[in-house]
Amino acid sequence: MIFFYELRNLYEIFDLWCGVIGSIFAGKLASSGCDVTVLARGKQFNELKKHGVILMRPGAKKQEQVFVKVIDTLTPEDINGQVNYFIGKGFMRIFQTTTFAEYSGKITQRLDVLVQIFRKTRIPAVTTRNMDNWQKNHVAIVTSIGNALYRYDGDNYAFSRSYKDVRLMISGIKEGFSVLNRLGIKTTPTKLNFFKLPTGLLAIIFKVFMGTI
Numbered sequence: 001m002i003f004f005y006e007l008r009n010l011y012e013i014f015d016l017w018c019g020v021i022g023s024i025f026a027g028k029l030a031s032s033g034c035d036v037t038v039l040a041r042g043k044q045f046n047e048l049k050k051h052g053v054i055l056m057r058p059g060a061k062k063q064e065q066v067f068v069k070v071i072d073t074l075t076p077e078d079i080n081g082q083v084n085y086f087i088g089k090g091f092m093r094i095f096q097t098t099t100f101a102e103y104s105g106k107i108t109q110r111l112d113v114l115v116q117i118f119r120k121t122r123i124p125a126v127t128t129r130n131m132d133n134w135q136k137n138h139v140a141i142v143t144s145i146g147n148a149l150y151r152y153d154g155d156n157y158a159f160s161r162s163y164k165d166v167r168l169m170i171s172g173i174k175e176g177f178s179v180l181n182r183l184g185i186k187t188t189p190t191k192l193n194f195f196k197l198p199t200g201l202l203a204i205i206f207k208v209f210m211g212t213i
Contacts, residue, residue: 027053027066028121037069045072097124101131133188140176144169160211167203
């Protein structure tokens with residue numbers, strides 16, 4: 001996702017590449033009153049112009065349709081259509097909290113404003129003083145989860161039925177954290193220390209989690 005944000009006299013202006021995450025952000029930000037422009041081309045451009053951003057949350061009975069400004073600067077291969085999304089709560093927040101930072105590591109006023117904008121859309125958002133550490137820890141998690149799900153063609157329910165593979169995934173995440181720690185990279189955010197729990201216990205937790213999302 002390409003994301004540009006500018007604050008002009010406390011008026012929020014966003015330019016988004018309208019992929020999956022960009023579509024979610026664009027729809028939620030626009031519906032909350034922000035000035036949003038999405039970049040699209042070809043079929044995606046035409047569909048966004050005609051139908052707007054269409055979102056569908058699991059369990060919802062109808063789509064969310066939001067019209068935004070559209071400009072055509074993306075590749076012809078991009079497609080649109082309905083975007084299925086899930087914004088986690090509770091335990092899921094360990095993995096799905098949109099995180100922002102300044103290059104300087106400072107928590108600035110504009111960063112606080114940006115976080116409040118996202119929270120207004122009900123998209124969880126926080127700040128970090130060390131995005132480099134945050135990203136490296138994030139990779140340690142998502143590579144193991146992603147590869148585990150690829151083995152099951154993205155079917156998290158099928159994956160959840162294999163205690164052996166869920167345990168292997170947890171072991172992979174722990175190994176990633178161990179490597180980072182040996183390199184002097186602290187676990188960021190600190191809530192990820194949750195993974196210090198016994199592997200067997202975490203595997204049971206994740207079996208339930210993967211079978212219910």
